[in-house]
Amino acid sequence: MSRMREMDDKKAKRELILDAAVRVFSRRGYHEARMEEIALEAGIGKGTIYEYFDSKLTLFQEVLGRSRDIYYNSLAIENENSLSLREKIRLVFLSHIRFCQENKELTRVVFWDTEIMDEELKAWSYEKRKEKERMLSEVIEKAMEAGEIRGINPYALTLVITGALGALWLPIVLEEWSGDAESLAGELTDIIFEGIKG
Amino acid sequence: MSRMREMDDKKAKRELILDAAVRVFSRRGYHEARMEEIALEAGIGKGTIYEYFDSKLTLFQEVLGRSRDIYYNSLAIENENSLSLREKIRLVFLSHIRFCQENKELTRVVFWDTEIMDEELKAWSYEKRKEKERMLSEVIEKAMEAGEIRGINPYALTLVITGALGALWLPIVLEEWSGDAESLAGELTDIIFEGIKG
Amino acid sequence: MSRMREMDDKKAKRELILDAAVRVFSRRGYHEARMEEIALEAGIGKGTIYEYFDSKLTLFQEVLGRSRDIYYNSLAIENENSLSLREKIRLVFLSHIRFCQENKELTRVVFWDTEIMDEELKAWSYEKRKEKERMLSEVIEKAMEAGEIRGINPYALTLVITGALGALWLPIVLEEWSGDAESLAGELTDIIFEGIKG
Amino acid sequence: MSRMREMDDKKAKRELILDAAVRVFSRRGYHEARMEEIALEAGIGKGTIYEYFDSKLTLFQEVLGRSRDIYYNSLAIENENSLSLREKIRLVFLSHIRFCQENKELTRVVFWDTEIMDEELKAWSYEKRKEKERMLSEVIEKAMEAGEIRGINPYALTLVITGALGALWLPIVLEEWSGDAESLAGELTDIIFEGIKG
DNA sequence: CATGAATGAGACTTCATTCAT
DNA sequence: GATGAATGAAGTCTCATTCAT
Secondary structure: OOHHHHHHHHHHHHHHHHHHHHHHHHHHHHHHOOHHHHHHHHOOOHHHHHHHOOOHHHHHHHHHHHHHHHHHHHHOOOOOOOOOHHHHHHHHHHHHHHHHHHOHHHHHHHHOEOOOOOHHHHHHHHHHHHHHHHHHHHHHHHHHHOOOEOOOOHHHHHHHHHHHHHHHHHHHHHOOOOOOHHHHHHHHHHHHHHOOEO | OOHHHHHHHHHHHHHHHHHHHHHHHHHHHHHHOOHHHHHHHHOOOHHHHHHHOOOHHHHHHHHHHHHHHHHHHHHOOOOOOOOOHHHHHHHHHHHHHHHHHHOHHHHHHHHOEOOOOOHHHHHHHHHHHHHHHHHHHHHHHHHHHOOOEOOOOHHHHHHHHHHHHHHOHHHHHOOOOOOOHHHHHHHHHHHHHHOOEO | OOHHHHHHHHHHHHHHHHHHHHHHHHHHHHHHOOHHHHHHHHOOOHHHHHHHOOOHHHHHHHHHHHHHHHHHHHHOOOOOOOOOHHHHHHHHHHHHHHHHHHOHHHHHHHHOOOOOOOHHHHHHHHHHHHHHHHHHHHHHHHHHHOOOEOOOOHHHHHHHHHHHHHHHHHHHHOOOOOOOHHHHHHHHHHHHHHOOEO | OOHHHHHHHHHHHHHHHHHHHHHHHHHHHHHHOOHHHHHHHHOOOHHHHHHHOOOHHHHHHHHHHHHHHHHHHHHOOOOOOOOOHHHHHHHHHHHHHHHHHHOHHHHHHHHOOOOOOOHHHHHHHHHHHHHHHHHHHHHHHHHHHOOOEOOOOHHHHHHHHHHHHHHHHHHHHOOOOOOOHHHHHHHHHHHHHHOOEO
16 A cells, blocks of 8 residues: 555545544533444544544543634635625624534534533523523514614524624633723614714 | 531531532533542541442432522522513623633533543643634634724624534534535624514 | 349340340341441440440340340250150240240341351350250150150151251241141151151 | 353352352351452452442342252252152251262351342242242142141141251351261251150 | 531442454 | 453442431
């Protein structure tokens, strides 16, 4: 076998393992994923994984890294310098939605949260979130009827608001952001109400 | 000891364990948390936890449930029916930020994602996110200079956009949302640019 | 309270614990029995058992010892020296069957071959059995000398009798056999004396 | 390694574990037996046992089941239909004594009335005993019809025979009795057939 | 003396990783 | 190189026993 072909084989088997790992990590999360299941999914022996990856953690890091790279590449906004910001943002949203729709397993690895989640807890969690969404939607529709806000898709607004909330805890908790709450709350609300159009 | 006092003690010890558990689950995540560490943190013996909670999962469920309840109660928007939507949204943002600032450990339990996160991976993850933010900020500032958008806090806009993105994968992947990508992307962009004011 | 009364109380509580222990050991066996269940059954606190018994093993040893004493006393063949061997054997069978029928819990403790058997207990158990065999052998040899029975290996007869006794508790206690004690004792004795030859 | 050899190895290791388990269960009983001790006895690692058996209980069940099968097969009286009842009974005693003498550890596992006995095992155990009794009763009744033995209660005879068998293992295994199997079997049969009457 | 909350040694079991074949 | 049987560290949980009240 030529050295070229050998390397291709080597690369191909790595790829095989990574593909299997994406699927398994996606449906089990890191801790519930078993090396044996990944090997089985890849159709190879358990020990073979260790020929290509140092450890479970290493494998996961590569899976996560590649998945995120694929995701970020799919956003592809840097190549579109001629577009307006509006168009760029629209494109980001569009690419994101399409990526998620077309790569559910990759998406799960990239955005996965709370790994344990036995069925009871999952249901409870889901209900709580739905309740929050229902509450928000109700308030939004009332405000729309009252003419306080213009006609928009309430679900889209829900996404914007809950999204900002979800994005807002990490810098505070992990990066020790300690700015002024009043100003930030005001600025966020201002953007949502007045828009950013120049 | 009076029966009254006894019950207080019983309750107090439960509370003691829950407090310790919040701290340990917060800094380790569910799987990396060790029952022994929780006991140590609470200043009690390993077996004592099992006098108050059936299992590790049960304990975590209570910690998560209580943390979320505290969080949702802190938002407290239902009692403020007289306020305008604008004011309500501002209040939600404000409460959220203040809660996160004042209850970092609780926050971590409530919003925690991807539990493994050894230091290397955490750093890598952080860098990737920062890069995304920098990129966005740059684009935003350019658009602001060009007069395409009005003068706003770029970081606030970053939060709105990345937040919406972060909120957008779960319904697609877990709830099998399969609406039209084009319309949703358009509506989201529209909200951000035009605002929602009536 | 008088010293006399105190000692009665002390004795009464020991008795209370032993009674509870017989019931629990009988239905659970040694290893599955929980000290807490014994305390509950006795209507006292868990710690109180340790005021009267050094350990679970000690408690079991006393329960086993007393149960066996009660059993052996119920056989009561030594006081009946005037009887013929045939009548003695019939009486042993009869007493055994009646004891089993009337003391199912005690019976279970006595005959349930528990695996614990620390060295001390094993020795005690062994000695008790040997004593029973010696007694039987003596009686047999006397009867043989007296010409009441023909020349046989006394040990073999001991095996047949103690064997039948050992085989006789399980159907009574576990399968709720409730036939007529007199007839069965008679039939067994008859077989042993007359043989089964046609 | 050839697939044939592999399977032999796999089987051999199972056998290795089962052998070690017989020894350890025999000298410790179920509850006092430690998985680590079994592994040590087998000269393998603790985890290896779990490659071949699901749990400690499963392992014990197989040990007990196999031991009993070996014992029951050793009795082998069903193939000897031409023999008289007297000869059959003598053979049962003989086989039993020889089995106990030659398989002390197996014997201990078979006759040591362990308290574990989960429901499945209990049912299995009960069924096996009932089967033994049925077989004996059948043989007895046939012999009675044929006039080989006189009219007696077959159940009583069953008790005498199984009782003697049950009484016969302990002196052999624990007290290292090493008398002549032929004579003892003969003497027991003689007592049962001829009776002891002078 | 009586209690039961607290304890921690020690059991079973899992599973990432190794290594002889 | 590929394999999977073997490993043992490490985790959760139990329960006899202790001891402050």
